[in-house]
Amino acid sequence: MTATSEEPLSGMPIVGSADRPFLSVNDLHVTFPTEDGLVQAVDGVSLSVERGKTLAIVGESGSGKSVTAQAIMGLVNRKSATVTGEIWLDGQELINLPQREVQELMGMEIAMIFQDPMSSLHPFYRIGDQIVEAIRAHRSIGKAAARRETLEMLQHVGIPAAERRIDAYPHQLSGGMRQRVMIAMALINSPQLLIADEPTTALDVTVQAQILELIARLQGEFGTTVILITHDLGIVADVADDVAVMYGGRIVELASTTTLYDLPEMPYTLGLLSSVPRMDQKLPERLDPIRGNPPSPIRLPKGCVFQPRCDYWQRVPGEACLTVRPDLLESDPDHWVRCHLKVEERKQIARDVKQILAGGGE
Amino acid sequence: MFAYLVRRVLLMLMLLFLLSVSVFLLFAILPGDPARLTCGKACTPAIIESNRHRLGLDEPPLTQYVKFVSGIFVGRTFSADSPQPIKCDAPCLGYSFNRQEQVMSLIARSAPVTFFLAIGAFVIWIVVGLALGIFAALNRGRWGDRLIMGISLIGYSMPSFFLGLLLVFFVIIKWQFLPFPAYVAPWENPFQFFQTMLLPWILLATLYAAFYIRLTRNQVLEVLSDDYVRTARAKGLPERTVVVKHALRAGLTPIVTAAGLDLAGLLGGAIISENIFSLPGLGALAISSIIDSDLPLITGITILTAAIIIFANLVVDLLYAVVDPRVRVI
Numbered sequence: 001m002t003a004t005s006e007e008p009l010s011g012m013p014i015v016g017s018a019d020r021p022f023l024s025v026n027d028l029h030v031t032f033p034t035e036d037g038l039v040q041a042v043d044g045v046s047l048s049v050e051r052g053k054t055l056a057i058v059g060e061s062g063s064g065k066s067v068t069a070q071a072i073m074g075l076v077n078r079k080s081a082t083v084t085g086e087i088w089l090d091g092q093e094l095i096n097l098p099q100r101e102v103q104e105l106m107g108m109e110i111a112m113i114f115q116d117p118m119s120s121l122h123p124f125y126r127i128g129d130q131i132v133e134a135i136r137a138h139r140s141i142g143k144a145a146a147r148r149e150t151l152e153m154l155q156h157v158g159i160p161a162a163e164r165r166i167d168a169y170p171h172q173l174s175g176g177m178r179q180r181v182m183i184a185m186a187l188i189n190s191p192q193l194l195i196a197d198e199p200t201t202a203l204d205v206t207v208q209a210q211i212l213e214l215i216a217r218l219q220g221e222f223g224t225t226v227i228l229i230t231h232d233l234g235i236v237a238d239v240a241d242d243v244a245v246m247y248g249g250r251i252v253e254l255a256s257t258t259t260l261y262d263l264p265e266m267p268y269t270l271g272l273l274s275s276v277p278r279m280d281q282k283l284p285e286r287l288d289p290i291r292g293n294p295p296s297p298i299r300l301p302k303g304c305v306f307q308p309r310c311d312y313w314q315r316v317p318g319e320a321c322l323t324v325r326p327d328l329l330e331s332d333p334d335h336w337v338r339c340h341l342k343v344e345e346r347k348q349i350a351r352d353v354k355q356i357l358a359g360g361g362e
Numbered sequence: 363m364f365a366y367l368v369r370r371v372l373l374m375l376m377l378l379f380l381l382s383v384s385v386f387l388l389f390a391i392l393p394g395d396p397a398r399l400t401c402g403k404a405c406t407p408a409i410i411e412s413n414r415h416r417l418g419l420d421e422p423p424l425t426q427y428v429k430f431v432s433g434i435f436v437g438r439t440f441s442a443d444s445p446q447p448i449k450c451d452a453p454c455l456g457y458s459f460n461r462q463e464q465v466m467s468l469i470a471r472s473a474p475v476t477f478f479l480a481i482g483a484f485v486i487w488i489v490v491g492l493a494l495g496i497f498a499a500l501n502r503g504r505w506g507d508r509l510i511m512g513i514s515l516i517g518y519s520m521p522s523f524f525l526g527l528l529l530v531f532f533v534i535i536k537w538q539f540l541p542f543p544a545y546v547a548p549w550e551n552p553f554q555f556f557q558t559m560l561l562p563w564i565l566l567a568t569l570y571a572a573f574y575i576r577l578t579r580n581q582v583l584e585v586l587s588d589d590y591v592r593t594a595r596a597k598g599l600p601e602r603t604v605v606v607k608h609a610l611r612a613g614l615t616p617i618v619t620a621a622g623l624d625l626a627g628l629l630g631g632a633i634i635s636e637n638i639f640s641l642p643g644l645g646a647l648a649i650s651s652i653i654d655s656d657l658p659l660i661t662g663i664t665i666l667t668a669a670i671i672i673f674a675n676l677v678v679d680l681l682y683a684v685v686d687p688r689v690r691v692i
Contacts, residue, residue, distance in 0.1 A: 105598070119590065123688055124612060134597040
């Protein structure tokens with residue numbers, strides 16, 4: 001564990017509180033003890049987000065993206081998991097904060113939207129009451145005022161006939177409406193940070209775009225910082241400023257969205273991008289999936305965690321990919337990659353693959 | 363909601379009808395001659411035939427059934443053409459020729475005993491079962507949880523007659539903490555009533571509580587990992603509100619349902635407990651009616667207890683609709 005932690009990460013999370021970014025996560029570890037052994041769900045994640053920006057965290061199931069989000073939110077159960085590292089939000093460290101103060105932040109400064117809006121809303125309570133509860137958990141205002149505020153917010157997130165729907169139960173609404181309710185509930189206290197954990201995964205494709213637009217619009221209005229957790233690279237390009245790609249509990253590539261889409265350097269990212277169908281390009285003859293399966297979090301490979309699925313590891317001289325965990329290193333300014341391949345070689349591979357993909361349809 | 367209620371009541375009436383028909387068929391049409399059972403060793407065909415007529419068993423089954431059902435609503439008279447007709451007032455569930463008494467009044471005498479037994483045990487098992495189950499769930503994996511689960515496993519796997527006999531042997535015979543049970547109505551002698559009922563309550567409550575502790579613990583653990591409980595936490599609500607208002611509200615609803623049905627089952631008679639502690643309740647009455655082959659009594663008790671359970675089902679379902687808004691839409 002110590003061998004894999006990110007010592008050489010100078011420069012990435014800025015140390016020294018004055019110009020610390022709005023949110024910065026430093027060497028975050030989340031460990032779950034299980035009967036089969038320790039599970040390193042998150043293994044030394046460091047990242048930062050500037051105020052008002054959107055960071056997307058992308059990865060397969062089990063990559064640790066959701067656990068990272070829940071750790072930032074303070075939702076990881078400390079009885080069943082160990083959380084170490086630092087999470088700085090607006091100059092305040094969160095991991096060592098007493099539970100009572102974490103509670104004050106949750107729903108007030110940091111809010112979260114979840115994947116499945118049906119199961120995330122309480123089936124027994126009216127949606128209006130659930131939002132009113134969120135208001136009154138943090139602000140001492142009367143029920144009538146809270147209800148007025150709730151109604152305004154419901155209208156604001158685009159719920160038609162909100163004055164009627166405010167008294168509806170979750171099961172009486174459609175999936176998209178429910179997710180709007182979740183968004184209204186998350187934003188009702190104007191939080192500074194919104195964590196959206198796969199907010200569109202459980203929704204119809206037609207509704208997905210609406211929900212993403214809504215989040216982006218509200219983000220503009222409220223100046224909210226957004227962390228978008230997703231496995232869908234297709235939606236990232238439109239909404240995120242920066243992208244962190246996670247694999248096996250670690251960040252394997254971190255860059256601005258344009259850089260990452262333009263020239264991804266980590267073979268895993270490359271594989272993800274080439275397995276996404278693009279509407280704006282000619283379809284290649286076939287999509288290129290990444291072969292194999294994500295590694296078991298209990299028995300991670302000794303060397304590079306992605307090596308068993310990587311097409312290029314033999315290009316690295318020696319057996320570095322089999323024996324040594326690569327570090328997350330800066331290949332260009334603000335472009336961080338965890339790979340043993342030489343920078344120039346990686347870039348060349350990316351160019352080649354892009355060319356093949358672009359030419360594939362002809 | 364109103365349409366739901368109407369539909370449920372109609373369904374209940376239909377079930378009651380089918381139930382009474384099948385019970386009636388079972389006991390009146392099956393092989394074996396109830397009339398033969400009504401007279402002892404010195405039996406002649408003539409006596410059997412006259413008894414058959416007095417019981418109304420010489421009529422076609424359909425007529426018998428119609429008379430039985432109409433008896434429930436308007437009463438009926440047995441052996442009307444004989445010198446000593448027997449009047450049976452509405453609601454008449456039949457007449458026990460063995461005991462020379464109306465089935466309804468036999469039941470009316472036993473039912474309160476069973477009622478007090480069931481209600482007392484119910485209160486104890488619900489309080490103990492829910493409290494310990496919730497405690498175990500919230501302290502999952504710690505020694506308190508393991509202790510409670512261990513004890514409940516013992517209680518759960520102990521046969522009721524064995525536990526009952528242990529209680530009688532130690533508490534009454536060996537240590538003499540309590541006198542031998544002798545049932546009196548609570549309004550006649552409250553102290554003796556409680557002395558008599560204490561052990562039966564403990565016996566029944568132990569058996570059910572052991573089950574309800576496990577049920578409650580599982581339910582609470584399940585809802586605690588539900589998404590909406592995570593949402594409640596993410597709102598920044600105090601843990602107490604998260605557990606009580608969000609988790610328990612959803613988790614305990616199905617348990618209350620199960621408890622309602624179990625209570626209804628008990629109201630039909632707790633055969634073993636009543637026998638061990640010589641309580642003259644419905645269970646004891648049912649057993650002795652079977653031993654005596656007292657057919658009208660068996661029929662009456664069976665239909666009544668089944669009706670209680672069907673009715674309890676309706677009440678529980680309606681309650682569920684009040685608690686869980688998702689049920690109301692149907």
